[in-house]
Amino acid sequence: MTAVEPVLGERTLPGRIGDSPTRPDGVAKVQGSFAFSGDMSADGFLWGATLRSPHPSARIRSIDLSAAWRIAGVEAIVTADDVPGKLTYGLIASDQPVFASDTVRYVGEPVAAVAAIHPEVCRRALAAIVVDYEVLEPLTDPERAIDPSVAPIHPDGNVIRRQRIVCGDPSVQGEIQVEGTYEIGMQDQAFLGLEAALAVPDPGGAGVELHVATQWLHEDRHQIAACLDLADEQVRLVLGGVGGAFGAREDISLQVHTCLLALRTGRPVRMAYSREESFLGHVHRHPARIWMRHHADRDGRLLNIEARFVLDGGAYASTSAAVLVNAVTHTQGPYKCDNAIVDGYAVRTNNLPCGAMRGFGVVQACFAHEGQMDKLARACGLDPVEIRLRNAMQTGDRLITGQVIENVAPVERCILETAALPLPDEPVGGHDGDPMRLPGGAGLTADRQHIRRGIGWGVSIKNLMYSENFDDYSTARCRLADGVVSLKFATAEVGQGFITIAGQIARTVLGVDDVELEPIDTAIGSAGSTSASRQTWMSGGAVDGACRLVRERLFELVAARHGIDALRLAIDGRDVVDTMGELRVAVAEASSGIVIEETFEHHHRPTEHLDELGQGNCHTAFAFVAHRAVVDVDPELGLVKVVQIATAQDVGRALNPLSVIGQIEGGIAQGLGLAVMEEIIQTDGRVRNASFTDYLLPTMLDMPPVLTTLVEEPDPMAPLGAKGVGEPPCISSTPAVVAAIRDAIGRDLDRVPVRPFDIAL
Amino acid sequence: MTISSSPAELGSNQIYTLRVNGTDREVRDAWVGESLLFVLRERLGLLGSKGACEQGECGSCSVLVDGELLCSCLVLAASATDQEIVTIEGIAPVGAPSDVQQAYVDAGAVQCGFCTPGLIMATHALLERSPDPSELEIREALSGNICRCTGYGRIIDAVQKVSVARRVES
Numbered sequence: 001m002t003a004v005e006p007v008l009g010e011r012t013l014p015g016r017i018g019d020s021p022t023r024p025d026g027v028a029k030v031q032g033s034f035a036f037s038g039d040m041s042a043d044g045f046l047w048g049a050t051l052r053s054p055h056p057s058a059r060i061r062s063i064d065l066s067a068a069w070r071i072a073g074v075e076a077i078v079t080a081d082d083v084p085g086k087l088t089y090g091l092i093a094s095d096q097p098v099f100a101s102d103t104v105r106y107v108g109e110p111v112a113a114v115a116a117i118h119p120e121v122c123r124r125a126l127a128a129i130v131v132d133y134e135v136l137e138p139l140t141d142p143e144r145a146i147d148p149s150v151a152p153i154h155p156d157g158n159v160i161r162r163q164r165i166v167c168g169d170p171s172v173q174g175e176i177q178v179e180g181t182y183e184i185g186m187q188d189q190a191f192l193g194l195e196a197a198l199a200v201p202d203p204g205g206a207g208v209e210l211h212v213a214t215q216w217l218h219e220d221r222h223q224i225a226a227c228l229d230l231a232d233e234q235v236r237l238v239l240g241g242v243g244g245a246f247g248a249r250e251d252i253s254l255q256v257h258t259c260l261l262a263l264r265t266g267r268p269v270r271m272a273y274s275r276e277e278s279f280l281g282h283v284h285r286h287p288a289r290i291w292m293r294h295h296a297d298r299d300g301r302l303l304n305i306e307a308r309f310v311l312d313g314g315a316y317a318s319t320s321a322a323v324l325v326n327a328v329t330h331t332q333g334p335y336k337c338d339n340a341i342v343d344g345y346a347v348r349t350n351n352l353p354c355g356a357m358r359g360f361g362v363v364q365a366c367f368a369h370e371g372q373m374d375k376l377a378r379a380c381g382l383d384p385v386e387i388r389l390r391n392a393m394q395t396g397d398r399l400i401t402g403q404v405i406e407n408v409a410p411v412e413r414c415i416l417e418t419a420a421l422p423l424p425d426e427p428v429g430g431h432d433g434d435p436m437r438l439p440g441g442a443g444l445t446a447d448r449q450h451i452r453r454g455i456g457w458g459v460s461i462k463n464l465m466y467s468e469n470f471d472d473y474s475t476a477r478c479r480l481a482d483g484v485v486s487l488k489f490a491t492a493e494v495g496q497g498f499i500t501i502a503g504q505i506a507r508t509v510l511g512v513d514d515v516e517l518e519p520i521d522t523a524i525g526s527a528g529s530t531s532a533s534r535q536t537w538m539s540g541g542a543v544d545g546a547c548r549l550v551r552e553r554l555f556e557l558v559a560a561r562h563g564i565d566a567l568r569l570a571i572d573g574r575d576v577v578d579t580m581g582e583l584r585v586a587v588a589e590a591s592s593g594i595v596i597e598e599t600f601e602h603h604h605r606p607t608e609h610l611d612e613l614g615q616g617n618c619h620t621a622f623a624f625v626a627h628r629a630v631v632d633v634d635p636e637l638g639l640v641k642v643v644q645i646a647t648a649q650d651v652g653r654a655l656n657p658l659s660v661i662g663q664i665e666g667g668i669a670q671g672l673g674l675a676v677m678e679e680i681i682q683t684d685g686r687v688r689n690a691s692f693t694d695y696l697l698p699t700m701l702d703m704p705p706v707l708t709t710l711v712e713e714p715d716p717m718a719p720l721g722a723k724g725v726g727e728p729p730c731i732s733s734t735p736a737v738v739a740a741i742r743d744a745i746g747r748d749l750d751r752v753p754v755r756p757f758d759i760a761l
Numbered sequence: 762m763t764i765s766s767s768p769a770e771l772g773s774n775q776i777y778t779l780r781v782n783g784t785d786r787e788v789r790d791a792w793v794g795e796s797l798l799f800v801l802r803e804r805l806g807l808l809g810s811k812g813a814c815e816q817g818e819c820g821s822c823s824v825l826v827d828g829e830l831l832c833s834c835l836v837l838a839a840s841a842t843d844q845e846i847v848t849i850e851g852i853a854p855v856g857a858p859s860d861v862q863q864a865y866v867d868a869g870a871v872q873c874g875f876c877t878p879g880l881i882m883a884t885h886a887l888l889e890r891s892p893d894p895s896e897l898e899i900r901e902a903l904s905g906n907i908c909r910c911t912g913y914g915r916i917i918d919a920v921q922k923v924s925v926a927r928r929v930e931s
Contacts, residue, residue: 026866027858029874030881032809032849039808119799120771120792192813192821192875192909243811243875244909275814436897495873495910658869658915665912666872692818692907699904700913 020658037213037240038196048271049122053104056138056685085229096316105315108280138350145347165614170341174295178375185679187285193243199262207234216529245494247356279690283355309344318355326361333369335391370735417648439639456739458732465620475525476542483588491527509547533724541719545600625728627736638756652723667729675737782851800838809849820906849878868919872910
């Protein structure tokens, strides 16, 4: 393995790569002075609000706005008739109307929007809009959506994408065969900072400035501009403070509506979703039904995998096509297998639209393949660790898509390092016997003698960056003047801490202490999306590249001044040094009175589309992780207490170890949530639990201690040796928890979240 | 920037006074249906309290009212007169964070930061009544504050560090 180029001075000065400096926005956030998108305001602003469909499927016969217009304080009401440009938007396919005009396809679909002087006036105006619906029978069963005899619910058809994979000889039969059908419920990203934006129109309506919490400023801008019939340059996006994202801010939600109201009224407009509206107004994790049959020899070595995936995309396509590709191409998990046949569908229904959520299709595949690995272990008489070690993938192995894993692939090490972490030493209920530690906690429902403990495993592979020929490049600009660096990029900071490591990179490359960050907006080229665990690699690569270009020019200047070859110069600490001589000059001094500015675009290597048989180098890079969960289960009431999670994650190189730990622990909390509590429940297309009272999220009492080992094997393919770390924690933590519950109660559980009645009945 | 008025159509608009962070603040022309959270944010410009669920489940809008930690989204502003209200802005001056606030920054307990002001309020309240809480006590006391980013590990670490530091100091 090639070592990453060592940087002199690394890990020797505070704030450099490998250190864990605090967040630049940390003090503002703890003091409440950090401006989130919902905190933005402007003189003379109006409030915006959205009218949504109460039906999963209906035709709109008419919309009567007259009563709403009569309410004092209402300044604008807009419907599909008022959209000046393109009537639809979407990330991959532009199939979602800005406002429904003739048909509504899910509960919550926007039909109209109002601007008024007070939120309560908005609410009353929405209540006064009369929409005459002809209610239709919704299509809610994804299997029916595949059936070509079922009428399409959208002009683009009901099958958003079908993708097969045929690899090797899929007729190979194993002496050992295990089979299962797995279901994954619809998870919500449930970020805390609700959707919110402020749109400020240019004088005369020549353009608009939108302050918004998003994951991808430039893509938003492109979609918004098309709908407003403006050029991209006439729409300026500024990142409003983002209160979490997790995939839900990759799609447009209120962006076009807010801008449209601002342009219509000529006044700034603020729009902010309620929690209920947020559940309806953004895309979710795809519910999935996955069948798998694994073939192995008596030693447990995988020979062949058969699988079928059905992902419910809901009413509009969003990123469903890419989510499906991720799901099917991760069928095998982090295990070698030469033969496979996979069939996958992402379909359209009248359920809530689904798109990106942390893990992006791989969460679903992993829950199925890890369930299968445990079944295989039992069938072969092996323990869960041994079956995984025997099949563990390595660098150079070939995926069922034909793609060779070229990244560092320390699957075996992740498993062994996880296994080496200590199991909890306390008995059920803890040493102090506090009943709060038992399943059911404060309910005091558990009888300690009946509680059963279980241990389970999950191991996963996750692709990093975008796939299938998408060039999701990132741009950064670096400016050095008088020893101070300023950095400019459009990378959405959503809490993950890119703004922290950007400074670390600049300090390390340029030997400075002071790094200023310019506003995050569309005044520079795209950074791509803050998703797919890609910003450390892509925007980190862009910042690193821009800083290196500046460093080259600095070295040329110093070299010219001293009559030496610039190639002899290096950064050591805060100085430029001659590696072959005595020269040592502080960067602050060397850059005194000059300005050096460079912009760099980082592109990852090209990838390919999958062919009809699912073959092709479709992914950019991969990361790996292992999880072990310990749970206590009350089998009588079906309640679960997760006692401990241990993990070893392949991070390449931890640029900021404290941030990496934060991503790992936070991702595991979301994985635990999917395992035992989180699900949007829909009946006939209607959402039953669109609130934080009814959609359960892990609290501090639900989260166990997490033991973490960072597996640091710098990846030669990554610009800084660092892999993205955001998604892997929430992928195999879910199957690990479920495996632990199975271990405790000795029963198959093939669905997440695991509900009390799945255990107790 | 705060909103200036409400239309008479929204009902009887009264003048009332809230005592926030030690200062009397007059609220004029407000609709009586406005929550304390809304008035703090939109009329008094105290944007540090956050709204994330509107039903007292997430703790993001936590403030102290007469020393009691509660969710300001559940309180009608017009009913919170004659009470001492403390918001996140009343915890420490800008640029001079409290020990709890600094510990959150240093321990890596802040990611997106949306839940943070509420958690800071709850942490101050916890350490006020129980200076040396056990881990379980911390988990129980802060379980009304949902954080979606951190998985809580670094938050518990921050609270424990403050507790230890205060003990050493005293």
